[in-house]
Amino acid sequence: MRQFLDGLLKQWGVTNDLVTVLIYGAGMLLFATIVLLLWVAPLAGFTSYFERRIAARMQSRVGPNRVGPQGILQWIADGLKCLLKEDLIPREADAKLFKVAPYLVFFGMLGTFVVLPFSEWLVIADLDIGVFFLMAVTAFVAVGIIIAGWSSNNKWALLGGMRSAAQIVSYEIPSGLALLAVVMTAGTLSTQGIIRDQGWAPWQWNVFRTPFLFTAFFVYFISALAEINRAPFDLPEAESELVAGYNTEYSGMRFALFFLAEWADCYVISAVATMAFLGGWQIPPIVPEAARPLVQVLAFVAKSFFLIFVVIWIRWTLPRIRVDQMMELCWKYLVPIGFVNLLGTAAWVAFVPPNQALANATSIALCVLAAAVVLYFMARVRYNLRATSAEVSLNPFV
Amino acid sequence: MQAVAEYVGNIKRSAGTILNGMAVTFSYMFRPPITTQYPDRTPKPITDMIPERYRGFLWVDLDICISCLLCERACPIDCIKIEDAKIDKILVTSAIDGKATPKIKDPTRFDINLYKCMYCALCVEPCPTGAIHFTKEFEGATPDLSDLHLRLVSPERKTKVLEAADEAAKKEAAKKAAKEAAAAAAAATAPAPPATGEASAAPATGEAPAGPAPDDVTAAGGGSEDDAATPPAGE
Numbered sequence: 323m324r325q326f327l328d329g330l331l332k333q334w335g336v337t338n339d340l341v342t343v344l345i346y347g348a349g350m351l352l353f354a355t356i357v358l359l360l361w362v363a364p365l366a367g368f369t370s371y372f373e374r375r376i377a378a379r380m381q382s383r384v385g386p387n388r389v390g391p392q393g394i395l396q397w398i399a400d401g402l403k404c405l406l407k408e409d410l411i412p413r414e415a416d417a418k419l420f421k422v423a424p425y426l427v428f429f430g431m432l433g434t435f436v437v438l439p440f441s442e443w444l445v446i447a448d449l450d451i452g453v454f455f456l457m458a459v460t461a462f463v464a465v466g467i468i469i470a471g472w473s474s475n476n477k478w479a480l481l482g483g484m485r486s487a488a489q490i491v492s493y494e495i496p497s498g499l500a501l502l503a504v505v506m507t508a509g510t511l512s513t514q515g516i517i518r519d520q521g522w523a524p525w526q527w528n529v530f531r532t533p534f535l536f537t538a539f540f541v542y543f544i545s546a547l548a549e550i551n552r553a554p555f556d557l558p559e560a561e562s563e564l565v566a567g568y569n570t571e572y573s574g575m576r577f578a579l580f581f582l583a584e585w586a587d588c589y590v591i592s593a594v595a596t597m598a599f600l601g602g603w604q605i606p607p608i609v610p611e612a613a614r615p616l617v618q619v620l621a622f623v624a625k626s627f628f629l630i631f632v633v634i635w636i637r638w639t640l641p642r643i644r645v646d647q648m649m650e651l652c653w654k655y656l657v658p659i660g661f662v663n664l665l666g667t668a669a670w671v672a673f674v675p676p677n678q679a680l681a682n683a684t685s686i687a688l689c690v691l692a693a694a695v696v697l698y699f700m701a702r703v704r705y706n707l708r709a710t711s712a713e714v715s716l717n718p719f720v
Numbered sequence: 721m722q723a724v725a726e727y728v729g730n731i732k733r734s735a736g737t738i739l740n741g742m743a744v745t746f747s748y749m750f751r752p753p754i755t756t757q758y759p760d761r762t763p764k765p766i767t768d769m770i771p772e773r774y775r776g777f778l779w780v781d782l783d784i785c786i787s788c789l790l791c792e793r794a795c796p797i798d799c800i801k802i803e804d805a806k807i808d809k810i811l812v813t814s815a816i817d818g819k820a821t822p823k824i825k826d827p828t829r830f831d832i833n834l835y836k837c838m839y840c841a842l843c844v845e846p847c848p849t850g851a852i853h854f855t856k857e858f859e860g861a862t863p864d865l866s867d868l869h870l871r872l873v874s875p876e877r878k879t880k881v882l883e884a885a886d887e888a889a890k891k892e893a894a895k896k897a898a899k900e901a902a903a904a905a906a907a908a909t910a911p912a913p914p915a916t917g918e919a920s921a922a923p924a925t926g927e928a929p930a931g932p933a934p935d936d937v938t939a940a941g942g943g944s945e946d947d948a949a950t951p952p953a954g955e
Contacts, residue, residue, distance in 0.1 A: 376749075378753070379748065379749055379753065380745045380748045380749065381748070382748060382751060382753050382754045382755070383753050383755050384753045384755045384757065635742060635745060635746065636738075636742070638745055639738075639741045639742050639744075639745040640738065640741065655730075655731065695739075698739075699739060699742075699743055699746075702739070702740060702743035703743045703746050703747045703750075704747075705743075706743055706744050706747035707747045707750060707751075713751065713752060714750050714751065715750065715751060715752035
């Protein structure tokens with residue numbers, strides 16, 4: 323992006339600093355708009371459709387299948403509906419804060435796209451402090467949610483906002499520690515640098531690189547789930563206790579913005595996990611040069627969507643945990659494990675030379691372990707299918 | 721040491737149970753949904769999927785209804801209203817056992833308030849010919865409640881029944897007059913036996929097995945079936 327703008331400026335013969343800055347700003351705005359319109363909004367919409375279909379299938383239902391072929395346009399219909407709804411602001415609410423809150427949540431989600439790469443060349447800005455920026459900008463979500471809960475002037479909303487604040491602040495620590503382990507291994511905070519440090523093959527991914535990073539992956543994934551308020555950590559919007567939590571009083575497009583942010587956040591955490599642990603856009607070297615940009619994007623998005631599937635799958639499997647259990651999980655389990663990981667990674671980086679016998683053997687062993695777990699899992703699935711002697715249907719369309 | 725063992729045990733147990741739970745939900749990805757996509761994407765028409773003895777809307781086969789009023793009396797909430805006219809006696813086939821049943825009255829009004837009906841089947845049970853019965857129709861959504869007030873005898877059918885009743889009455893009167901004339905003649909020739917006995921016996925003997933009137937009624941019934949109020953669900 324930057325090189326493109328530089329070339330443009332040189333061609334136009336612009337040397338004035340102010341004009342340069344303005345053109346940079348306009349260019350970035352344009353690119354951000356394109357990303358927002360063509361990627362984030364459809365992505366969140368498609369994720370909502372994806373989630374509803376998978377949830378339906380796991381509950382022996384059909385799910386949305388009327389709007390467009392197989393209901394693929396359901397999210398457009400939902401969005402239009404939300405646009406046409408009345409934008410209601412409660413009389414006793416703090417109107418200004420009430421209006422601002424959804425944008426803060428949305429901004430916290432959208433800001434992460436600045437450093438989230440799609441391929442070797444496609445990234446808005448490859449910041450040197452990428453991971454740090456990621457952690458910082460996500461904090462806007464917590465601010466937005468607390469403001470939403472407070473300004474609604476509704477006790478359920480306030481309780482939801484407070485729970486969310488407690489949750490996000492707690493789980494920032496283990497997720498930060500897990501990412502820090504990756505940063506230590508890669509030796510850079512830049513997202514592209516972390517991906518370049520990995521390889522295309524599973525045994526070159528960070529997740530299988532050392533036993534500590536293997537644990538860090540799970541620590542990150544669990545705490546990221548809690549950070550975006552996904553089940554089983556959806557305490558802030560626990561519908562059986564808090565109506566809908568912090569967005570109880572919202573309606574129309576403001577409500578839709580919260581949900582847009584929630585589903586886009588699914589992609590964000592999956593993309594960050596892909597970037598930090600699953601090799602990002604790395605593809606085998608046999609792919610021809612011309613096809614590489616496209617295949618890299620496909621590889622990145624495919625890995626991310628697999629993780630989105632896991633996020634959805636966890637949501638429809640596990641029941642919501644209690645507040646005390648949530649805190650216990652964070653402070654008694656994830657944080658200590660995160661610190662041990664950090665120390666272990668430091669020792670590993672210091673004493674185990676990369677790409678030597680020990681490092682390679684560890685990677686292979688971890689891959690074998692993961693494969694064994696997957697095989698055991700498949701056996702359990704087969705057992706469950708047999709146990710109920712249910713008819714097997716592989717057709718995803720209904 | 722025990723605390724450490726418990727700590728590690730907790731982690732192991734939660735990882736194991738989560739894995740097993742996820743295997744259960746994942747196995748459902750390979751099973752077909754059990755949803756019936758009512759009303760437009762069912763594998764066969766919805767009435768074929770309904771059990772045989774389903775209690776849907778009430779319906780009356782007016783051709784075999786003998787207007788005995790048993791259903792009207794049986795109804796605990798009085799949602800059936802019947803008015804009738806006397807016609808020439810005909811034989812109708814019972815829908816229950818196929819036996820011939822005499823019919824001497826034909827309803828000129830047969831109203832069922834479906835929005836009051838509680839589907840108790842107390843009217844269906846006493847019906848001697850099986851004329852009143854449950855259908856499999858159940859879709860009663862309507863913008864106007866009065867759509868659910870079934871008026872089963874159409875105006876056309878009512879006029880035909882009344883015509884037939886008039887004819888039957890005329891014939892009856894004519895017969896009576898003839899009988900009376902005959903009786904008067906007999907009385908004139910011979911000392912009279914009580915004339916009332918002759919008169920009361922006359923309808924029984926002069927049964928008129930195939931008068932034109934009953935045929936008319938059945939034909940009218942068959943012809944006006946489509947004009948008669950259709951079940952609300954069919955709309």
